[in-house]
Amino acid sequence: MSGVIGGALGAWAQTAPAGQDSTPIVVTGTTDKPGEPMSRWKRAEADDVVVYSEGDEGQLRRIATNLEKLHALLDRLYRVRSRTAEPPRIEIVLFSTAKDLRDSGLRNIGADEGPFAKPFVGQRFYDPRPSGAVLAIARADQVIDTDTAKANAADCGDTGAADNDGESDAASDCIGKPLNHPPVSRSWESILYGAYAQHLMLHYVPNAYPRWYFDGIGAIFSTVVFKHDGSIEYGEQPANLTPMLRAYGRLDTRAVITGSYLHAPSKRMDWTPYHAWLLTHFFVMSNLSATDRTQFAQYLNAIDHGLSMAHAAEAFGTMEQLRREVRAYAGRPHEYAKTVKSSATYNPTVTPLSQATADAMLKRLVTHS
Template sequence: MQPGFNAVAGGGVTIRVLKGLLLLAGALALMPGTAQAAWLQANSRHFTIMSDGSEARLHEFAEKLEKFDGLLRRVTGVDDPEAGSPVHVYLLSNDAKVKALARNPNIGGFYTTSDRFAYAVLARGAKTSDYDVGAEDILFHEYTHHFMLHHFPAAYPAWYVEGFAEFFSAVKFPKDGSIQFGRIPMARAPTLVQDSPYPLKDLFARDTDGLGLRDGDRYYGTAWLLTHYFQYKADRRAEISHYLKDLAAGVPDMKLDGYFAGGVEGLEKDLKAYMRRPLSASRLDPSAVTVGAIAIGPVDPAQGALIEDELRLMNHPRTEDLPDIVRAIRATAAKFPSSAYALALLAEAEWEAEEKAAALADADRAIALDPGLSRAYSAQARALLERAQDDDKEEDWKAALKAIVKANRADTEDPVPLALFYRYHAMKGGLMPDIGYDGLAKAFLLLPQSPEYRMNYVQALAFRGEYAKASQLLDPLAYSPHPSGTRDAALALKKRFDAEAARKKSPSTAP
């Protein structure tokens, strides 16, 4: 299934790219907000948002995110509002903190996954120029990826994955409550106009690997333009639908020229002509999206004091950074001796830093303070599982299983205990019970954006002989627009699973 666009009520908005615009405005830092002592948390249907800014701004931001989610559901026809875990969004006081967390001085926000949820980190405040890629633009772009991966996972070409996200990143929320989308991402426009669109034969053939700043703007801008073209040129929409369907189905020896009127060269000519005309955008009426309840309350002081260090721990820290993270969390936990949350987080950090005895001790202390804290039992279970694997004592296996069951009972929607339950049976050996597969499947369904859960579930399916399904679920990893070791591993596994599926479908007739 591919993400399509349904007709949306509302008038068009005419937008023209200025031909005389030749210079890209320099990237401007987001204006830092005024930090407050207390963190606030907003809970809505699809988001959990943390901020140390004002309550009014937090409510406005939460409403905007829910409206954006509603926009995506409306135009793609998704009618399942409860699927998956809420995305966590952290609003920090300035973009210097975001850059430090990302270990990248060139970005204003980022999105990734932990083992519990998908999350985004950005700075409070608005961008100062339409030609700047602001933190909210990044969030909308990445949340579109998140939404697409959850509801329309398939083998898409890199340009379409990025073009689809760019299409929705340029969105506005006027005071009348409507939503404007399909607008021009102005940060891409100057390079697109000055240097002309990225050659389509190259766009169709490559991913984002190795693109510099200028070529990156052309690539992303052209991906947006082509997505926009097929959205608003209804008479050409069937072409892209046919192409994407065949690509996702793995049709061999696809000839691009056969999918588009006039071939790729003709499409490129039409696209350049399209860019020279006024481009339309869309408006979604205020009544088209229901935001739902937004509850805002204070964050527990210990949790608030730990937010930035917890983010450091979640965001795939380097091994050399772990001792410092442990020290920082330990120092804060000492200030809140009655906080089970602080001790559970400390146990997780100690586990990552190979301080296994300390991790188990602090997990036990957290459980003593709060016998209903799921993540404390999960931290305890990890340590007990390793102990059981080392000594193979039945009492240690039983203790590990008991901790996993308690973690699951404390929070049935936490994917971590579900994954640990499968891991327990895999480590202990013997026949995997159906409930083990079911638990891993639920962990994956709660967080399909996690490469780890997707890969683990895929391998479990393959172990059961479900090679075709396993191969299909690998598509988002194997055809990711961004190169990585995970993508390489997924491609290799997919090739092997496809061969096994073919062998299973056509068994040898030899005697």
């Protein structure tokens, strides 16, 4: 287990939207009055987040507390700006179902992910508004199909997947072989924590970065674990990594590093948060060689200076060595990081909302999206 990520996670991101002010968000709407019909919605307010949910109060309070803990961690890892540039509190809306999220009318405005394979599209909506960003997700675990053509091809490849990276190079032969690729689930909380990490990345780190790295930072913090002693574990391998790589293809390192996957999808790989986790984890949490560290720094520096990903990728030479290293890394145990114990306390304020206030909140969110 690694104790720290080092400077890698705090080194590269894009500039926050211009014109950010530090004025706290004020939720407009009808003031609750005695006798007003109440909604199912509740609001949790903390120092850095305002969270709305139709779920029970205990869950809402726990989520708001975890987000405050994650904020404190990311503040230590990422912050390069002064606290006077602290963004307004983000509003986070937790819808009950994926259908409710789709029907809300919210749409992604900035910090787009992917492009991911179809099962991973539309997991969350994000809008970095100058008055305060908005993030919305559904409180429903995502069920992901792994019974894909790539998974079947990998199974039919006999022993070719010796490196455990999820895909075989051997000739296809499925005669007499039963195939079983059950669906797997991805926690809605993991999507929330990853999206929150990406939100702060946009505000705290002023450099440009490739989109795959933005995806990877979200994936790394999506597996965060909040321990009872106040410590936090992060960077752990996501559950079902191996079946996901089998289902959606081996990481195509060259396509991602050069950016070609953005406009010409790789035939070998369908891009997912799991691929993003693997490549980003390799660069920021593995024991990189001096050569890899130098080449990666040159690559990111070139992107920060406006060069295309394809030109920046020239830092890796032919990329064959990098491809072999990443491929081998996929099949090895992966380190993670853990903070020290903490006695810090968090006490978000939870308020039930009247139907009028809840309706005004939802209307305002959509009106500004």
